[in-house]
Amino acid sequence: xxxxxxxxxxxxxxxxxxxxxxxxxxxxxxxxxxxxxxxxxxxxxxxxxxxxxxxxxxxxxxxxxxxxxxxxxxxxxxxxxxxxxxxxxxxxxxxxxxxxxxxxxxxxxxxxxxxxxxxxxxxxxxxxxxxxxxxxxxxxxxxxxxxxxxxxxxxxxxxxxxxxxxxxxxxxxxxxxxxxxxxxxxxxxxxxxxxxxxxxxxxxxxxxxxxxxxxxxxxxxxxxxxxxxxxxxxxxxxxxxxxxxxxxxxxxxxxxxxxxx
Amino acid sequence: xxxxxxxxxxxxxxxxxxxxxxxxxxxxxxxxxxxxxxxxxxxxxxxxxxxxxxxxxxxxxxxxxxxxxxxxxxxxxxxxxxxxxxxxxxxxxxxxxxxxxxxxxxxxxxxxxxxxxxxxxxxxxxxxxxxxxxxxxxxxxxxxxxxxxxxxxxxxxxxxxxxxxxxxxxxxxxxxxxxxxxxxxxxxxxxxxxxxxxxxxxxxxxxxxxxxxxxxxxxxxx
Ligand SMILES: Nc1ncnc2c1ncn2[C@@H]1O[C@H](COP(=O)(O)OP(=O)(O)O)[C@@H](O)[C@H]1O
Ligand SMILES: [Mg+2]
Numbered sequence: 001x002x003x004x005x006x007x008x009x010x011x012x013x014x015x016x017x018x019x020x021x022x023x024x025x026x027x028x029x030x031x032x033x034x035x036x037x038x039x040x041x042x043x044x045x046x047x048x049x050x051x052x053x054x055x056x057x058x059x060x061x062x063x064x065x066x067x068x069x070x071x072x073x074x075x076x077x078x079x080x081x082x083x084x085x086x087x088x089x090x091x092x093x094x095x096x097x098x099x100x101x102x103x104x105x106x107x108x109x110x111x112x113x114x115x116x117x118x119x120x121x122x123x124x125x126x127x128x129x130x131x132x133x134x135x136x137x138x139x140x141x142x143x144x145x146x147x148x149x150x151x152x153x154x155x156x157x158x159x160x161x162x163x164x165x166x167x168x169x170x171x172x173x174x175x176x177x178x179x180x181x182x183x184x185x186x187x188x189x190x191x192x193x194x195x196x197x198x199x200x201x202x203x204x205x206x207x208x209x210x211x212x213x214x215x216x217x218x219x220x221x222x223x224x225x226x227x228x229x230x231x232x233x234x235x236x237x238x239x240x241x242x243x244x245x246x247x248x249x250x251x252x253x254x255x256x257x258x259x260x261x
Numbered sequence: 262x263x264x265x266x267x268x269x270x271x272x273x274x275x276x277x278x279x280x281x282x283x284x285x286x287x288x289x290x291x292x293x294x295x296x297x298x299x300x301x302x303x304x305x306x307x308x309x310x311x312x313x314x315x316x317x318x319x320x321x322x323x324x325x326x327x328x329x330x331x332x333x334x335x336x337x338x339x340x341x342x343x344x345x346x347x348x349x350x351x352x353x354x355x356x357x358x359x360x361x362x363x364x365x366x367x368x369x370x371x372x373x374x375x376x377x378x379x380x381x382x383x384x385x386x387x388x389x390x391x392x393x394x395x396x397x398x399x400x401x402x403x404x405x406x407x408x409x410x411x412x413x414x415x416x417x418x419x420x421x422x423x424x425x426x427x428x429x430x431x432x433x434x435x436x437x438x439x440x441x442x443x444x445x446x447x448x449x450x451x452x453x454x455x456x457x458x459x460x461x462x463x464x465x466x467x468x469x470x471x472x473x474x475x476x477x478x479x480x481x482x483x
Contacts, residue, residue, distance in 0.1 A: 052389065
């Protein structure tokens, strides 16, 4: 059973149809990259998946939790708040702008939701948070406040915050786009490490070389449609669709391995 | 009347001024938050009721509002003012607290609203994705950040309130300004006004210092 499944998702903002009949599923341990020009609906797709936007049409489920079903016409029907709450426990989202809580220390940013939302034991959560911070290369920064950290460090804290909830799947919306170029490498390395541990992930990114190496599968979106999808290596080196070809030809993304670490 | 007697009278008045000040804050600060939330309600009816409330409270003189609260019950409903006294508190004083609290709550409401609206949407979204309930989101994530942002405008209002307590003289509440005026006209002297002025200044100096302390305390994050 897929960890995450979306079928026939459509979404409009007023007259503008942003997503048109999107279907996708993600299996356990799979890393999926979503690429595509700006304005193609990538963020909206992730925001629908994480309940930050409501879907107009289509269905959505996490494992066996049917969060959104639909009527005969295909119009989305959201499940009860209890079921949605359960579904929320299955995923994490890493934002482009981190969205850390500025009034909480690094440690509190990570531990607060597991303690006050999941009602887990504070002591145990703190221990896990420290292990996560070590993994993120942030040992010793537990008591710092977000404003004292670089963008790259803040983004690593936000990844740790998402992981502390023990999600089955982690969504990333352009996790390196708000960072100075020399800081993107550290984030990409963290994501690559997670991929090596078989964390299920969906990553919206412009870092094509990174997507090619780390993702199992790439989805190319344009104008609210999935134009092409397939094995990462194949899609990048042998795109079939003309629009994919044009998009890839226009990209000059630096190779993330070239960034000194 | 010698100077020390006058000083004693004015200090007695000052305690009443401080009571008006403190009680007004105790009632208007929480009430302001309720009004701010009502003003931001998605329900058009509720939103407009609070909008009109704020508009009236800010658009008419506080002194006039005090008169309405004090005389209204008798003129409008023929309720005797002495019947409204309870626990030994004269209605004269109660009506001042009602008038001040309802008026200042409107100003605080607009400050809260500006503060709440200044918090980036991403904070709500991060909280939502992490599963915080709306109440948790507001209480743990949004409101603490709002407090930090609204300290400067709140300080302004609080300093104005110290000076506004003197408006209670219009209902002959025996606060410091009323007493200064009484002594002044009885003995044809400016000294009580000078002393009262000094007391108001010191009062505000302490308020400003207190607010600065709070502001520094909240400076641990940005
Ligand atoms: N809240 C919104 N209201 C109106 N239009 C929106 C909103 N969010 C996104 N859009 C529009 O939807 C389209 C897709 O946006 P987005 O999902 O952010 O694309 P991408 O992430 O691929 O750049 C854009 O045309 C954008 O202007
Ligand atoms: Mg986007």
